[in-house]
Amino acid sequence: MMRCDRVWRNARLATLAPSRPGIGAIGDGVVASKGGNIIYAGAAAGAPAFRANDIIDCDGRWITPGLIDCHTHLVYGGNRSAEFEQRLEGASYEDIARMGGGISATVRQTRATTKDALLAEALPRLDAMIREGVTTIEIKSGYGLRLRDEMKQLSVARKLESCRPIKVLTTFLGAHALPPEFKANPDRYIDKICNVMIPRIAETELADAVDVFCETIGFSLQQATRVLAAAKKAGLAVKIHAEQLSNSGGAALAARFGALSADHLEYLDETGAAALAGAGTVAVLLPGAFYFLREKKCPPVDLLRSAGVKIAIASDCNPGTSPMTSPLLVMNMAAIFFHLTIEECIAGMTREAARALGRFREIGSLEPGKRCDLAIWNVGDLSELAYNIGFNPLHSRVWGGS
Numbered sequence: 285m286m287r288c289d290r291v292w293r294n295a296r297l298a299t300l301a302p303s304r305p306g307i308g309a310i311g312d313g314v315v316a317s318k319g320g321n322i323i324y325a326g327a328a329a330g331a332p333a334f335r336a337n338d339i340i341d342c343d344g345r346w347i348t349p350g351l352i353d354c355h356t357h358l359v360y361g362g363n364r365s366a367e368f369e370q371r372l373e374g375a376s377y378e379d380i381a382r383m384g385g386g387i388s389a390t391v392r393q394t395r396a397t398t399k400d401a402l403l404a405e406a407l408p409r410l411d412a413m414i415r416e417g418v419t420t421i422e423i424k425s426g427y428g429l430r431l432r433d434e435m436k437q438l439s440v441a442r443k444l445e446s447c448r449p450i451k452v453l454t455t456f457l458g459a460h461a462l463p464p465e466f467k468a469n470p471d472r473y474i475d476k477i478c479n480v481m482i483p484r485i486a487e488t489e490l491a492d493a494v495d496v497f498c499e500t501i502g503f504s505l506q507q508a509t510r511v512l513a514a515a516k517k518a519g520l521a522v523k524i525h526a527e528q529l530s531n532s533g534g535a536a537l538a539a540r541f542g543a544l545s546a547d548h549l550e551y552l553d554e555t556g557a558a559a560l561a562g563a564g565t566v567a568v569l570l571p572g573a574f575y576f577l578r579e580k581k582c583p584p585v586d587l588l589r590s591a592g593v594k595i596a597i598a599s600d601c602n603p604g605t606s607p608m609t610s611p612l613l614v615m616n617m618a619a620i621f622f623h624l625t626i627e628e629c630i631a632g633m634t635r636e637a638a639r640a641l642g643r644f645r646e647i648g649s650l651e652p653g654k655r656c657d658l659a660i661w662n663v664g665d666l667s668e669l670a671y672n673i674g675f676n677p678l679h680s681r682v683w684g685g686s
């Protein structure tokens with residue numbers, strides 16, 4: 285007799301356990317939790333007898349690990365809907381930038397918004413994610429671009445965790461864009477990031493990782509190298525926005541620093557893919573930005589598959605290029621635009637997303653010892669998660685066993 289807190293029985297499981305093929309499906313499965321962790325997840329046949337306070341009959345519903353959105357910019361001030369309208373009327377990015385729009389508009393608004401107001405603006409977005417089964421989310425800074433406002437953004441992201449039943453991992457993205465104060469001298473801003481901002485953010489434990497936007501319109505390979513080196517020196521994990529608009533060598537840089545993930549990757553080449561595979565760096569694909577910007581170039585998914593790179597997918601929730609708060613729509617878009625299989629879509633928002641955050645030991649699959657974060661779905665087949673557009677079949681969500 286195994287003592288536990290709760291048992292979910294009569295369920296179909298997508299365990300995502302790496303020891304099983306594909307998504308690790310089990311037809312007649314049981315999950316048992318104790319102290320917030322999974323103590324059993326497997327077939328009903330052969331399961332021990334459980335003594336539980338609570339036994340839940342799932343009526344044959346599917347259970348997946350709680351969804352993980354491993355790349356978002358969820359905390360920001362204002363929005364860019366007016367700019368969206370200008371774009372629809374034919375304005376170019378250059379026009380919009382000249383009128384004070386684009387990322388600098390969000391920087392101005394984020395700087396001018398108080399902590400409380402930023403929190404109030406972020407909560408409805410977070411709630412939308414939670415309603416579709418998200419149990420862990422990564423949130424980046426990058427709209428403050430000066431120490432106090434970057435710290436403000438990160439502390440709001442941390443605070444969200446005490447407002448809702450969700451795990452938040454934070455990433456310092458000071459190297460997102462050049463702040464207006466440093467327009468004439470980008471390297472001085474990089475000095476500031478490396479010598480002042482990263483050490484301070486590491487010391488205050490406001491961030492779990494550091495990210496950099498390595499791109500022709502972002503920071504050069506050399507500048508990105510300095511940022512990643514400073515992050516490593518401060519003991520922080522690293523990630524990188526790479527090869528989104530051009531092949532800048534960001535993937536190879538990510539591999540050199542053992543980055544957890546390299547994100548976007550539309551312009552990734554064979555050398556870059558081999559480097560990611562060698563370093564075990566996860567490729568994070570972001571179909572929302574591809575869609576919203578009406579991009580034409582897809583990330584090279586076949587290349588990633590043949591090189592053996594793990595593929596995660598994420599919302600990239602941000603006000604400029606992907607104002608999206610639906611993990612289910614991320615799956616749909618990844619299938620439609622990037623030709624990911626259903627299994628890749630599901631693994632991309634569970635197991636591989638956990639890997640992209642360096643947390644696969646704790647979350648991302650239904651295995652004993654992991655946190656009991658579950659999403660229970662009213663679907664006959666798991667393909668319905670990626671098939672429906674704008675329909676939410678979540679039955680219930682379990683976070684830490686309750």
Ligand SMILES: [Zn+2]
Pocket residue numbers: 355356357525600602
């Ligand atoms: Zn992003």
